[in-house]
Amino acid sequence: MFVDETEEEDDDLYEALEVSTTAPAARGNDLLDALGEEEEEEFAEEEEAGVIATLDMGETMGGESEQEDTFFPQEEISEEEEDVDPFEELGALRPVSSNNNENAAVSDALAAFMDDEEDDEVDDLQEISLFEETKVEEVESEEEPKHEAKAEQKPKADPEELYRFLLEGVWVDDVLDPAEVALMSRKRRALKISFETHLKILKEILHD
Amino acid sequence: MTILFKHALDLAWNDGRLSRRGAVLLENLQDFLDLSDHERGVVEEKHSDEEVPFLITRGFGSGADLLDQWMATLLDLDEDLPLFLVSMGRSALETGITKQGWMDVSRAAESMGCEFDFARGVWEPEYEVESLEWPDALKPIAMALGLMSEEE
16 A cells, blocks of 8 residues: 555656656667668668769769859858958058068067167168278277287296196196107297206106 | 115015114115105104014024115116116106106106106107116116016
């Protein structure tokens, strides 16, 4: 008695929720049958479309343009194929080439700065050229003696100090070999250092 | 210089004892090499610490005879000594001369009045040097230059 009441309540629930009470297996078969019918219909439609397409091909072979037979209108396709101008899309002006300086200055502030710098450089060059080339030559000629004077002012490396430096380097690995000796001999001749001076420097190095 | 005095000490203590005669010969050698007391003290102290304790006593200072003979041979070299030192310097350069080797032998050559000759053998490659077989008296020089080992 108690069980019957629950069954009645379940039926009410299915109805209330609008859920079908048929078994899932039976419902699957129904769905498969329905799908089979749809496939058959689609196959029939495809066959018809194939026949129509072959007929259309025959017409195009007759001289008509292929573009006329396309589904979409010709105008739409041509617009899509063209490059989209981002400046137009954004409603801004195109950057003007460097030949038109006024428009460039208005449209692109950075370009304006760039142009100013370029103009300044050009102006400087023009000013230099206007003030004659001799002025540049004069400046160069004034600088040359300065460099010479600086070179004269620079103290020349003392040959003994230079030789001492080389001699110290010879002993870095703690072993003297014939190649190093030959090098030092050449340096003595080049720096006009006597053998006695060499021995004196050598003693100083080793006893330090 | 010290390498020569070190060799003299080894000879004087050869049988494990130093005789009075041996000590006198060492004094003479110090004068000959123009060695200061400090320099001699450094060499003798090191010898006393590192060599003497391990000597086996075999006699009563007969090493003096060996020292006397060595000193006499060294003095006999006289005019030939510079030639030997030049030759040894060149041979050492060909095998590679160490800084310490150069300093030790240069100082020894200086004490015997041949510093310049030895230096020419090492530092003047254009200077023609005759290859000579050095005498036993110059053994300590050859050892310092690495031309021979102690075993030889």
